[in-house]
Amino acid sequence: MTLIDRDAAFWNKIAPKYAAGRIADMAGYERSVDRTRGLLTSSDVVLEIGCGTGTTALAIAPGIRRIVATDLSEAMIAIAREKAQAVPGIDAHFAVGTAETSPEVDGGYDAVLAFNLLHLVHDRAATLRAIRHRLKAGGLLITKTPALAEMNLLIRLAIPLMRAIGKAPFVSTFSASDLEAELAVAGYAVLAAERHGSKRWDPRTFIIARKAEDGTDQP
């Protein structure tokens, strides 16, 4: 079983519970969605990676031309496709895939979204390169990512134990500034790094990064 198969098995198993769950900080989530909408235009073609059950893709879709949304979990994608049927007049395509296997479009995407995903991938540098490859020149990567290095030590210690008993996914620990440095190395210019949480401390960094002219552009 590959790492990706193992991850997919975890997310397939929890997909129904994930779909039924509440967003913990709805005000913070809405702020991120509004900020994202404000960066997009009605002619944009957008890719979302790690789309889960499609909540964000379907919230963004009415304001853009087309959204392609992918996730490694077949069960998540099945739920997203079902939810999409209830949203008329949008062009949304859901498919199983990772950053490396997501569909490419001629000329590249105007923007790629990765919400609550980058801490879950095993090779973040490869993921950032694959996203960059799918963006048009000057296109935006918009990402919201838990910076686990900034979280409570107890939570960080509990995650590997929970993973050992199948109750948590693979996660990697890094700070927001680590991620910004990785983005620069991968050929992005970080335009903004924000926190949108409505509670006292939000460990999730919301980053807007533009595909820089120079840098590696590998599939």
Ligand SMILES: C[S@@+](CC[C@H](N)C(=O)[O-])C[C@H]1O[C@@H](n2cnc3c(N)ncnc32)[C@H](O)[C@@H]1O
């Ligand atoms: C925490 S959920 C976030 C879902 C959605 N983006 C959101 O913000 O609600 C993480 C999602 O990423 C997917 N995922 C995990 N690893 C992935 C990978 N390497 N490539 C693509 N999707 C992945 C999981 O299947 C899951 O649906």
